[in-house]
Amino acid sequence: MYSIxxxxxxxxxxxxxxxxxxxxxxxxxKNPIKLASNENAWGTSEKAKxxxxxxxxxxxxxxDGNSFYLRKAISFFNGVDEEEIITGNGSNxxxxxxxxxxxxxxxxxxxxxxxxxxxxxxxxxxxxxxxKAKTNNYKNSYENLINSCDxxxxxxxxxxxxxxxxxxxxxxxxxxxxxFTNKNxxxxxxxxxxxxxxxxxxxxxxxxxxKKYDNLVITRTFSKAYGLCGLRIGYAVCxxxxxxxxxxxxxxxxxxxxxxxTALAALKDQEFIKSVVKKTHAGIExxxxxxxxLNLNYIKSETNFILxxxxxxxxxxxxxxxxxxxxxxxxxxxxxxxxxxxxxxKEEENKIAINKFKELING
Ligand SMILES: Cc1ncc(COP(=O)(O)O)c(C=O)c1O
Numbered sequence: 001m002y003s004i005x006x007x008x009x010x011x012x013x014x015x016x017x018x019x020x021x022x023x024x025x026x027x028x029x030k031n032p033i034k035l036a037s038n039e040n041a042w043g044t045s046e047k048a049k050x051x052x053x054x055x056x057x058x059x060x061x062x063x064d065g066n067s068f069y070l071r072k073a074i075s076f077f078n079g080v081d082e083e084e085i086i087t088g089n090g091s092n093x094x095x096x097x098x099x100x101x102x103x104x105x106x107x108x109x110x111x112x113x114x115x116x117x118x119x120x121x122x123x124x125x126x127x128x129x130x131x132k133a134k135t136n137n138y139k140n141s142y143e144n145l146i147n148s149c150d151x152x153x154x155x156x157x158x159x160x161x162x163x164x165x166x167x168x169x170x171x172x173x174x175x176x177x178x179x180f181t182n183k184n185x186x187x188x189x190x191x192x193x194x195x196x197x198x199x200x201x202x203x204x205x206x207x208x209x210x211k212k213y214d215n216l217v218i219t220r221t222f223s224k225a226y227g228l229c230g231l232r233i234g235y236a237v238c239x240x241x242x243x244x245x246x247x248x249x250x251x252x253x254x255x256x257x258x259x260x261x262t263a264l265a266a267l268k269d270q271e272f273i274k275s276v277v278k279k280t281h282a283g284i285e286x287x288x289x290x291x292x293x294l295n296l297n298y299i300k301s302e303t304n305f306i307l308x309x310x311x312x313x314x315x316x317x318x319x320x321x322x323x324x325x326x327x328x329x330x331x332x333x334x335x336x337x338x339x340x341x342x343x344x345x346k347e348e349e350n351k352i353a354i355n356k357f358k359e360l361i362n363g
Contacts, residue, residue: 007127014121018327032325033349038163038194038305040227041345042279044262045272048228051265055258063257066247070260073267074235078207084237086246087255091193091221091234094246096122098217098236099155101245102187103128107154112140114334116163116191128154138165138299138307142173146180156181159191160206161198164334164341166301171204178206182213187242189217193234194303196225196277203302207237214239222259224304225273225280226266233259280304283344290354294361305343307331310361314340317360324356 017036023029067087075082088094099122103109108129111119115132123130131153133144140162149156158177161168169177174190181188190206206218217238223229233255238246266272287306291298298308310317318330318340329341344350 005125007125011121011124012333014117015333017329018322020327023322023327027323029323029325032322032327033345033352034327035342035345035349035353036327036329037229038224038303038343039229040224040276040304041349042227042276044227045266045269047269047272048226048262048266052231052258052262055261058257058261061257063253063255063260065252067255067260070255070264071235073264077267078237080207080210080237081240083240083243084210085235086238086243086250087233087235087260088250089234089254089256089259090223090229090232091191091219091236092118093232093250093254094219094234094236095119095157095189095191097246097250098187098189098242099123099126100249101242102155104154107152108150110145110148110153110156110186112145112158112162114138114162114165115157116159116193117333119157135165135167139167140169140173142169142176145177149180149184149186153184153186155187155189157189157191159193160203161194161302163193163303164305164307164329164331164336165299166303166305166307167299168198168200168203168302170200170202172202174204174206175209178209178213178216182215185215187215187217188213189219189236191219193219193221193224195220196273197280197304198302199281200302210237214241217242222263222266225276226263227276228259228262228266231259231262232256233263279347280344283347283350286347286350287342287344287354290357294357296357296361305341307336307339307341309338310340311338314338320360321356324359326353326356328353 023032071085103126105127109123131148133148219236221234314330331339
């Protein structure tokens, strides 16, 4: 008998958004529009592209195993020490590695009921218990998160804003979570993948509290507003005792050379981020207006995507929309039977998507 980790046998793998090429191949649809993976429709910064091209000349060399120059730039950008920055092959790798460090079969992870799916998948593979906190009106509740903790809780992960709901916890709620977890020796990871898009006045990045709390980790990504998800690069701000642990178990060259050089250039081009965020907000407002006209309930979002109730089986709606050349994401895996998630694309793409919605809804 082969020895297989039993926790993995019954695991349901993460289902990513359907790739454009797959839809073209399987359904014979030419140039479908993909609004399914919260990607950035406007590409990436020209400066980042230049750095990427220049990296080709060095690609025969191993990358810097410590991402020295990138970590230096990120630490400066965030006002923390270089040893308080860790980098990963997407923020996903960082989240996974932190879970491997802190979770085991004897303890538990606390997450919101609609937290990003990866947290659960990885935690299940590690055999720990998962305590899910009920939300209030789709929004993470700091009280329920705290009440879901017990003496065996090792880690709490909160995506703020939350994927797939687009909701957020405010500054006061976040501070309650930080105080509680710090007092109870629980690691608190705040996943800020969508930080750049937030408009709510009472939102605060956990970075503001970072210096005072040694249990706090903040993950960020170059995948969303920076438009580099194909390259796989993310980072986290954490205290040295945690970065030391991370560096013991991560792969030696976890961040490739092109990703390091490109992210460094992308970070310096904040004008690009501003323009992406502005166009994204215009797209969000367009969808709000159109969904209202179509009488579809949606959840107000602080991200580049919206969870919308299509008043029928979300999987069926997703398939019918795909036949019309628009790829969105069904949300049944998260327990949303009648919702789909759609992200903002270019103005023209948003208009086409809404027209296809209208065809399906109005007949
Ligand atoms: C909330 C959240 N966290 C983390 C990630 C992972 O991002 P990446 O690994 O591309 O940095 C995603 C990706 O969709 C996300 O939605």
